[in-house]
Amino acid sequence: MNQENKKHMKKMHFNNSKLFTLICTILGFSMLIGCEKQDIFGENYDIDFPVPAVSAVSSKSALIGSTIILTGTNLDKVTSVKVGAENAEGKIVEKTSTSLKLQLPRIFSKGAFTVSNVYKQATTSSVTIDPIFPDVEITNYPTVIDRGQVFLIGGSNVDLIQEVMIGETKVRLDPTSQTEKQGIVNTQGVILSGDQTVIKVSKAYGKVINGISGAIAVQNYDPNAVYVAEQPIVIWDFEDGKNPFVNADILPISGINVSKLPKLRDQNYLTVKTDKADGWNKAIGFLTSTNPINLSKFHDPHLTFWINTNGSQGYFQLELQMGGVKSGGHFTPASSSSETDNYNFEKTNGWELRSISLKNFNWENWGSGKLKFNPQGIIESIALGYKQGNGKGFFELNIDQVQITDGPIKPVFTAFNFENNVNPYSGSAKSGINLSNIPSVSGERYLTVKVDNALSWNWTGDIYAGGPINLVNLKNPYISFWVNTNGKSGFFQIETTQNETKWGAGIDDANYLIKTNGWKRMNFSLKALGWGNWGGTSKALDMKGVLDYIKIGFSTGNASGVNYEVNIDDIVISDGAMY
Incomplete structure (x- = not known):
């Protein structure tokens, strides 16, 4: 290569090097700009x-x-109003640019208003x-007060x-577990040495009337004692026909009775299904309730629901807020x-029960x-977050009676x-499946037994479910059933044998009707x-x-000269009441 060509090559190399350096500088500057921290809306702007x-x-x-009414300027975009020295949150009712109607909190101290906007x-x-x-x-x-428990x-x-x-002993009350009509007092750590004690309201906002109790009995807590369960609190039963599901990262098919399955209870259930579920990567959607749930009278709160995957699989995770703390968790064998639940609800056998x-x-x-978790506290919100979790394939989850x-x-033994x-009825009365033509309550079918112008204390016949029914592991055995007399008079009795002795009981021994x-x-405790x-x-x-069998005897009881009718469904022996 001659000298002139060498110079030409050096010049090209030099020019290319400058061009490369310039490109790198521009790219580096661009990356620097791209990696700058983005300002939060409303911060570090000249606007x-x-x-x-x-x-x-x-x-x-x-x-x-x-x-109350607050007046001022730029109030139409206000999202929060805090009241008093402790900054208690008020509730915004109405607002304009110059006026804001505020519902005051229940507890606050004298102080100013702090307003913030979007x-x-x-x-x-x-x-x-001033409050x-x-x-x-x-x-x-x-x-009576049980030592170490709440009252x-x-x-x-x-x-x-x-x-x-x-x-x-002074005991402070947890404000998250109190309502206007009821307060929960925890005696854990309180020494109650005698057989009696007195309660005195020692500190409160406002004047206290009847703040000192009479003598109250004190006893040791018996964890094995049988309690009378409180009626359940229904979160979702979908009977209003509205779809409460909110989509998230994907757009599933959701709605009332979409899968056209045999119903579980009453008329409606919720369906969510999709072929776009992606393990843990994408959220499918949410069911959320912000209605407060007061557990103050509950002994052992459980989340109970029924699911049906209709041959597929599905999942949701649980989120709950109590005392301002929002926490969550998963359904696992533990x-x-x-x-079988392991970050996934596997293929179910029709409708299956979960009680957590x-x-x-x-x-x-x-x-x-x-x-x-406070078993006697107040649940502020509860949500079911739908994801596929550990599942694979098509996602479908039908849910009811949450x-x-x-x-x-x-449930331990389903008789019918x-x-x-x-x-299954054997006897002299008119009987049949869905004979009364009333809407069913559970599933599609029920049994009707009826007698026109009945005579009192006539054992018309019975239905028989053979055992054995082992009660050994049941802490609180119950028999339960759905009953509808359709506005008429009804009665029935229960029969079983054990150790060659026959036993019987009526469902209402006070009126026999x-x-x-x-x-x-x-629900009746056995x-x-x-x-x-x-x-x-x-x-x-x-x-x-062990019970040898369960027999329901359709006796007319005190029904005399009137039309006798009993529609019955879901006869179950269970550990605790059924709902």
Whole structure:
């Protein structure tokens, strides 16, 4: 290569190097710009965002929980109003640019108003407000206190109580578990040495009326004692026909009765299905309820629901807020009532029951701390977050009867549900499947037994379900069923044998007659039923023994000269009541 060509090559190399350096500089500068921290909306901008300000209040003092009017400027974009020295949150009712109607919180101290808006602009007013507290009146004290357990006090404005004295011990009340009519007092750590004690409301907002109880019995807590379960609190039963499901990252098919399955209860259930589910990567959607759930009278709160995957699989995770802490968790063999649940609900056998202890659930920290579940507290919100989880393939999940129940729902022996369309009745009365032509309550079918112009105490016939029915592992054995007398008169009796002794009981030994104008779930503790010896030498029915069978005898009882009718469904022996 000659000298001239070498110079030319060097020049080209030099020019290319400068071009390469320039490109790298531009790219580096671009990357630097691209990696700069993005400003949060309303911060570090030259834009003059409107600043809200309160200049006047309609009253210098007001009753807690009442509404007041704030006047000022730029109030139409306000999203939060905090009241008093402790910054208690008020509720915005209405707002314009110059006026804001505010519902005051139940508890706040004298102080100013701090308003903030969507642009993250906030100011504190120079005007202040004084709270007016109503009287606190106690109308109900407990008759007995179990050592180490909680008890309730009732009345009006009970949420204003801060502290009570049990004997000589001060106990602060948890504000998250109080309502206007009811307060929960926890005796854990309180030494109750005598057989009696006295409760005194020692600190409250406002004047206290009837703040000292009479003498109250004190006893040791018996964890094995049988309690009477509270009625369940229904979160979703979908009977309003509205679809509450909210989509997330994908657009599933969702709606009421979309899968056209045999119904579980009443008329409606919710369907969610999709072929776009992607493990843990994409959220399918949510069911959310923000209606407060007061557990103050519950003994053992459980989340109970029924699911049906219709031959596929599905999943959701549980999220719950209590005491301002939002936490969540998953359904696994350790936390669910089904050992097959492992971050996924596998293919179900029709409708399947889940009944989950909220007290023993494995709550995780999902951003605001790990929840310490209070079994007598208030659930502020509950959500089911739909994801595929560990599942694979087509996603389908049908759900119904989402409830908080007092204790687990544990069916042990299903005597009859009549879904096989076979009439098991043997006797002289008119009988048949769906003979009354009333809407069913559970599934599609029920049994009807009726007699026109009935004579009293006529055993018309019966239905028989053979055992054995082993009660040995049942803590609280129940018999339950759905009953509808269709506005007429009804009655029936229960029969079984054990150890060659026949036992019988009526479902209402006070009146020997029942009457309903719709379906009613009836639950009877086998221990509390008035069993009579109908033949044999045993002195009592053994509640840890084995029942040979269950027979429902359609006796007319005290129904005389009237039309007798009983529609019955879902006859079940269970550990605890069924709902």
